[in-house]
Amino acid sequence: MNILISNDDGVNAAGILAAKQAVEDLANVYVVAPDKNNSSVGRRISLFKHLKIDSCELEDGSPACSVSGSPADAVIVGADYIMDEKPDLVITGINQGLNISCDITSSGTVCAALEAVSLGIPAIAVSLFIDPKTSYKQDENGEWYMDYDFNFAKKVLHDLVLKIIDEGFPKGVDLFNLNIPTNYKSQEVKITYLSHKMIDKKVIDNTNEEKKELFNYPLDENQESDDLIMIASDLIKEYEEGSDGYALLVEKCPSLTPLNVNMTSKKLNW
Secondary structure: OEEEEEOOOOOOOHHHHHHHHHHOOOOEEEEEEEOOOOOOOOOOOOOOOOOOEEEEEOOOOOEEEEEOOOHHHHHHHHHHHHOOOOOOEEEEEEEEOOOOHHHHHHOHHHHHHHHHHHOOOOEEEEEEEOOHHHHEEEOOOOOEEEOOOOHHHHHHHHHHHHHHHHHOOOOOOOEEEEEEEOOOOOOOOEEOEOOOOOOOOOOEEOOOOOOOOOEEOOOOOOOOHHHHHHHHHHHHHHOOOOEHHHHHHHHOOOEEEEEOOOOOOOOOOO
């Protein structure tokens, strides 16, 4: 089996090495990813510019390729150019941060998996929900840092790929969206559906003294850990039982959402 691994956090991100390590005993693994962080770019592709492809190494010394484009670009380059033949499976991630609810269409991780499906390749998008209540800590200087590991996420991903190798993808499923919490209470993987919403996006006015108008959405890098904890706490109220958000934030277990790319709604009788 040949597996192509990509992501949206960039080829040097810790999560892509974790994904490779999770499945390298099951298949021939190829890593092709953006050369820098491309979070929240959706399914953007580079139609009118040249892409630069470079050989590089992951932290463990294994070979990889970087692409000066989006996550979707990286999947196309990997599947159509780097690899000698089309991969049997594409894995995107392990993303550092959750990708749930109807917000997934802005996710570079999930949309890279969607791009794989458009090429006729089944895919898994996998993300690690880093709970700010347990993962954000302060060092002796009072600086905040994230303290977490990928070990549980690697196990869940490994078991899922092994099941796919043995049984194939279920009929009608094009890709899986897998989210794993760092502060899990249960190792049981719940089959879930997309939540209706994740975060209300509100524009913050950061206009400075020089009257330069600066606007941004919540969850920027300057927010305090307490703000993140409050946001995570508020989210719990938003999700129904059986949804991906409920599994992650309330039941604190891995969430596996089967998806397909046909977004056609039921036939209308106008």
